[in-house]
Amino acid sequence: MPDATGDATRAAHAGLPAAEPFRPPMPGPVMSAYFHLPGDPTGAPYAYGRETNPTWTALETAVAELESPGEPAHAAVFASGMAAVAAVLFGHLRPGDTVVVPSDGYHGVHQLGDRLGEFGVTVRQVATADTEGQLAALADARLLWLETPANPGLDTCDIRALADAARERGVLVAVDNTLPTPLGQRPLELGADLSVASGTKGFSGHGDVLLGYVATRDAALLGPVRTWRSCVGAVPGPMETWLAHRGMATLPLRLERQSANALAIARRLLERGDVADVRYPGLPGDPGHAVAAAQMSAFGGVVSFTLPDRAHAERFLAALRVIGEATSFGGVRSMAERRARWTEPPAGPTPGDGAGEVSAADDPAGAHPAAQVPPGFIRLSVGIEDAADLIADVDRALDETARSAD
Structure with missing residues (x-):
């Protein structure tokens, strides 16, 4: 994208290809379930539609640029916000692990928490504004899930302070950034390991797309997330992905x-x-x-x-x-x-x-x-x-x- 420091310029250009004579500035959605794949598939950028798609790549590049403009980042898009949430929780938690979630956060996370409990994961709930309670709950935890402002009560928590405390204890931090969007708040800049959002809401903004994404500065953390996406088929359609990218400019x-x-x-x-x-x-x-x-x-x-x-x-x-x-x-x-x-x-x-x-x-x-x-x-x-x-x-x-x- 052009050299720029402003969010508006970044949002209008992020993820778009370099200008090429007589080509559209934003390529249309790639509608394909498979790609020509001769020989050894190892390292192929596109092989099968459940794994990768050029339209995903464009939006994922844009999301990474918006979530982390000052440092390289990586992103994965999903069929919905809940698919992205599930990929983080099930991708990074195993039986015997503990996850700390906001008791006043989005109800879908609690539904997934019930499922995690059935698989042997301990779920601790603490109110978003209860900093002391969150710090105490980090003992032996694997993952701290934050949502700020919380939906629907709009309480807030200090991402940087909690991320610093979690890092000292070896705890991963994921932040649901749906309400602020990456132009209202950047969890990765505040020390979070993963920023998760429903692109259905403010990110795409027109009420015509179901979409979710996960962004991180650590490529290794995205590996289990992408594996989960492929295994369960929680993939976004090319048209939905393209619409979200188009809407991002505004x-x-x-x-x-x-x-x-x-x-x-x-x-x-x-x-x-x-x-x-x-x-x-x-x-x-x-x-x-x-x-x-x-x-x-x-x-x-x-x-x-x-x-x-x-x-x-x-x-x-x-x-x-x-x-x-x-x-x-x-x-x-x-x-x-x-x-x-x-x-x-x-x-x-x-x-x-x-x-x-x-x-x-x-x-x-x-x-x-x-x-x-x-x-x-x-x-x-x-x-x-x-x-x-x-x-x-x-x-x-x-x-x-x-x-x-x-």
Whole structure:
């Protein structure tokens, strides 16, 4: 890519081939399950579509450049964020190992933790903001898994301090960097061994791609991850990979706009008396702000707050007109959801007929006690619309909800 130090230039050019007369600046997706492979396949760059693909190579090069612009790095892309998470956990953990995970982090990690437990791996859970608890949990651990800001509660932790402590104990550190994206936070620069993300969210940003990736400065750490990808076939399609690479060019613009919009909405929510526990790392008064400000260059587009109860929250969501109701974040269009719907039974049970009980069969997201939030908890993913329109939509929906409750 051209000589550059700016993130926007890097995002627009990373992973693209050198300019060649009469050729496109960004080659199209390579749709092939196999490649011509004469003779000895050892060292062949492309042999079979479950192992490698030129379109993956382009995006992996770009991801490595964004996650670690100052030092060579390596990356592997996956069919989804969870496929990337699974590759790290199952690729680097063995029976008898211990992994430390955030008790308030993404519920999918806890689901995988249950599976790891079945294979003889010990899973210790510690809250993201509990630094002392995390340090204590490192004893005899093999891997420390961090998520900062945590999804959905938005607590933060000091990556550098924890990575330094883990290194002294010989513990690997992996950071879920989905919410910040590599332009909002760079775990590898802060001492983490692995940076993992769902490219489905802010990285690709348009809500039309399922994708994940793992990045590291240590090529040896990527070996087990790539082996897992190939063995289980957790590979991304060429078109999805190409779309994510194409969308990456606008990441700086999207992230800047989303962060500004999120801060404006968070400030407005603080002015209202009908919401509680407004969380956004960019707010100076937020409990996680000091840590976030020290290690993040942008605070992202996710805001959370709590309404009085389930019914109140559902009325609020139904009253929104610009902001959609969906379970994702980081996209160009704003969306919100009552996050507790994934960890509680469907509406309508009465006492005595199973109220308060939920199984994985009833809950497609996989209920897990560690992932629970209050019934009125709202996760708001702020998009790139005009801030005034988003604030007006939230205000109007809250006002309508209050009137309907009277």
